[in-house]
Amino acid sequence: MISGMVFKKTKKIQYKKAARILVSVSVWLCLWQIVYLLIGKDVLFASPLAVAKRLFELLQTADFWQKTGASLLGITAGYLLGIFAGTVLAVLTSLSDWLYTIFRPMLTVIKSTPVVSFIILALVWMQKTAVPIFISFLMVTPMVWANLSGGIRETDRNLLEMARAYGLTRRQIVRNIYLPSVMPSLLTALTTAIGFAWKAGIAAEVISTPRNSIGAQLYNAKVYLETADLFSWTVVVVLLSMLFEKLIVYCIGKISGTAKGGTAK
Numbered sequence: 001m002i003s004g005m006v007f008k009k010t011k012k013i014q015y016k017k018a019a020r021i022l023v024s025v026s027v028w029l030c031l032w033q034i035v036y037l038l039i040g041k042d043v044l045f046a047s048p049l050a051v052a053k054r055l056f057e058l059l060q061t062a063d064f065w066q067k068t069g070a071s072l073l074g075i076t077a078g079y080l081l082g083i084f085a086g087t088v089l090a091v092l093t094s095l096s097d098w099l100y101t102i103f104r105p106m107l108t109v110i111k112s113t114p115v116v117s118f119i120i121l122a123l124v125w126m127q128k129t130a131v132p133i134f135i136s137f138l139m140v141t142p143m144v145w146a147n148l149s150g151g152i153r154e155t156d157r158n159l160l161e162m163a164r165a166y167g168l169t170r171r172q173i174v175r176n177i178y179l180p181s182v183m184p185s186l187l188t189a190l191t192t193a194i195g196f197a198w199k200a201g202i203a204a205e206v207i208s209t210p211r212n213s214i215g216a217q218l219y220n221a222k223v224y225l226e227t228a229d230l231f232s233w234t235v236v237v238v239l240l241s242m243l244f245e246k247l248i249v250y251c252i253g254k255i256s257g258t259a260k261g262g263t264a265k
Helices: 001-038 048-061 062-095 097-112 115-125 129-154 156-163 170-208 214-223 227-256
Strands: none
Touching: 001 048, 048 214, 048 227, 062 097, 062 129, 062 170, 062 214, 097 129, 097 156, 115 129, 115 170, 129 227, 170 227, 214 227
């Protein structure tokens, strides 16, 4: 009886959430159509119908999947490398104030310098295909480092002293005290960094134009005034970024045991 009521309540909440999403999407599609009608020129602004039609056409081509896969692999590689580097830096700088003092200016420079400057420099240093990976890595590293380092430093010292007093091993302290403490900060860093990795990575592709990439398609669409293509590839980037974020949240939730159903508000 109780389980049935809980099931009905859960279903009701899910229906309400789905309805809100549907209404939100409908409103923005209507606004998109209104803007299209006001501009009245397909070469300047594509309609939702034209974009949907073009996107459907692209989905049926092997070329689309090849270019999307190449961009996905490159940006994911940079993202994961950034997580690794940021985590290592966070741990090292939390253990040593000297290392914190040494690395902080470098990371501050990375955070404050325009992305386009790094992209242009990277084009001098490396091949086109490596530029999006490097730029994504460069954007993710400071975010992970700052959030994770803050989480480590804010760990309750009383808990650490009590753990040492009871003779817990270093591994037990890390697992039972440090991980629960830094997990919220880490989750925030990883989800925020995804958006920056995609934006910076695609920007790097647009400027460096590696042959098989979404960025090159965006550049070509702009050059040849193929507005429907430009909008379609932009939609692809947004959807990939959102799906990637959901996947990361789900994985972190599974690891930490704190997320519910792999979603975040």
